[in-house]
Amino acid sequence: xxxxxIGTGRIGSFHAAALSRHPDVTSLVIADADPERATALAARxxxxxxxxxxxxxxxxxxAVVITAATSAHAELIGRAxxxxxxxxxxxxxxxxxxxxxxxxxxxxxxxxxxxxxxxxRFDAGYTAAREAVRAGRLGRLHTVRAITSDPAPPPAxxxxxxxxxxxxxLVHDFDILRWVTGREVTVVYATGSDxxxxxxxxxxxxxxxxxxxxxxxxxxxxxxATRCNGAGYDVRMELAGExxxxxxxxxxxxxxxxxxxxxxxxxxxxWPGFLERFAPAYxxxxxxxxxxxxxxxxxxxxGREALHALRIAEACELSRRERRPVRMAEIRELYGD
Numbered sequence: 001x002x003x004x005x006i007g008t009g010r011i012g013s014f015h016a017a018a019l020s021r022h023p024d025v026t027s028l029v030i031a032d033a034d035p036e037r038a039t040a041l042a043a044r045x046x047x048x049x050x051x052x053x054x055x056x057x058x059x060x061x062x063a064v065v066i067t068a069a070t071s072a073h074a075e076l077i078g079r080a081x082x083x084x085x086x087x088x089x090x091x092x093x094x095x096x097x098x099x100x101x102x103x104x105x106x107x108x109x110x111x112x113x114x115x116x117x118x119x120x121r122f123d124a125g126y127t128a129a130r131e132a133v134r135a136g137r138l139g140r141l142h143t144v145r146a147i148t149s150d151p152a153p154p155p156a157x158x159x160x161x162x163x164x165x166x167x168x169x170l171v172h173d174f175d176i177l178r179w180v181t182g183r184e185v186t187v188v189y190a191t192g193s194d195x196x197x198x199x200x201x202x203x204x205x206x207x208x209x210x211x212x213x214x215x216x217x218x219x220x221x222x223x224x225a226t227r228c229n230g231a232g233y234d235v236r237m238e239l240a241g242e243x244x245x246x247x248x249x250x251x252x253x254x255x256x257x258x259x260x261x262x263x264x265x266x267x268x269x270x271w272p273g274f275l276e277r278f279a280p281a282y283x284x285x286x287x288x289x290x291x292x293x294x295x296x297x298x299x300x301x302x303g304r305e306a307l308h309a310l311r312i313a314e315a316c317e318l319s320r321r322e323r324r325p326v327r328m329a330e331i332r333e334l335y336g337d
Contacts, residue, residue: 001025001293004056006076007068008032008041011090011117011282014275015067018283020045024290031056033068057083063293064088065286070095070161074103077114081106086113088289091171093306095163097335100310104303115289115299116306120176120235122284125248129239130180138241141181144221145238146173147249149229151273153196159203165192165225166209166313166320173223174213175309176237183215184308189325190316196228211316231255232270233277311335 001024005016008030019025028047032038035051042049050056053076056064064080066073066089074094080087087107093100093116107114120126132138148169154162162168178184192206200207208226215221232255237248255270271277291297311331319326 001063001290002027002029002059002061003063003065004029004031004059004061005047005065005067006031006053006056006072007066008034008038009067010275012067013041013044014279014282015065015286016041016045016047018286019065020047022287022290024294029056029059029061053079057085061085063289065289066090070163074099077103078106081110081112081114084110084112086115086289086293088115088117088286090117091306092163092167092310093303095167097307097310097314097331100303100307101336104307107303113292113299114303115285115292116301116303117285118172118175118179118301118306118309119278119281119285120172121179121301122281122288123248123278124280126176126180126237129237129246129248132246133180133239133241134182137244138239138246139243141217141219141239141241143238143240144177144181144219145236146177146221146223147234147236148173148223148225149231149234150225150227151229151232151270153199153207153227156199156203159199159205162205163313164205164317165207165227166190166211166316167310169227170209170211170223170225170316171309171313173225173237174312175305177213177221177223178305178308180237180239181215181219181221183217183219185213185221185312185315185328186216187214187325187327188212188312188315188319190319191323192320200227206320209316209320211319213312229255231257232267233273234270235274235277 030047038049063086066076093103190211192209194200194206196207210224213221315326
């Protein structure tokens with residue numbers, strides 16, 4: 001199988017290395033707006049470097065992996081759809097719902113495959129939590145708590161391009177909440193704080209956010225995120241039911257210290273970031289994409305799944321701005337399906 005990869009930044013480099021090791025990927029063609037970066041990656045992975053995305057499409061690839069700048073995602077997805085090529089794309093499809101819906105329309109009109117990069121669906125802990133919930137081991141689920149905390153803020157130049165904390169970061173929690181519970185969000189109430197570094201205020205963003213989400217069966221969920229968690233990278237989910245409760249992401253590297261005399265020991269060195277924490281999951285989602293391209297499995301995370309998560313993020317952003325609860329039906333009324 002010949003795969004084209006467009007974008008050789010941090011996540012693109014990781015994906016290129018994973019694809020180069022896959023036994024069913026016979027050749028990898030890469031391109032980036034930064035030729036030096038692409039050249040260095042090609043040397044490390046044995047990939048073939050080409051000057052541009054145009055050249056990737058011209059080489060006769062069987063599928064495309066998109067890890068370019070977010071602003072390029074929708075256009076590249078549409079181009080691949082028109083070429084009849086399956087696509088794996090890092091989230092988001094686009095930074096807004098109209099752009100997302102337009103790209104999805106192209107994919108659906110072409111009848112091609114679009115798999116989105118929500119890697120937590122391939123993490124062993126989240127998978128075990130999903131199985132426990134679906135098997136009824138917790139009884140009636142009443143509370144879910146999702147946490148995503150970055151150890152340090154991203155570069156200031158990234159913030160205006162990111163879509164904001166809800167769309168860029170918490171969208172992973174919104175997706176995994178749906179995937180683990182099998183329920184839909186009906187109402188959100190969200191708030192945020194920009195009391196940290198001034199660059200967040202300058203970008204109109206927040207460095208810390210919290211959302212209360214009501215699911216369609218009455219389960220209550222909270223989702224919190226921050227860019228300023230000095231203790232380290234921390235991604236967790238807690239699920240509580242009438243019979244039992246469990247946690248995802250609680251291990252010796254969780255940057256959480258108990259002050260109880262008989263509490264657990266202090267954590268060892270925490271994960272430095274998302275690539276290290278979710279490395280096996282990233283590998284697994286790409287392996288799944290290869291199987292999808294070969295016709296061996298159903299798409300595990302299609303574009304409509306990403307649309308659901310982005311709608312929740314949009315509702316949270318509207319709630320934060322207007323300081324009120326927002327029904328998910330409002331978002332559909334505003335932007336359509």
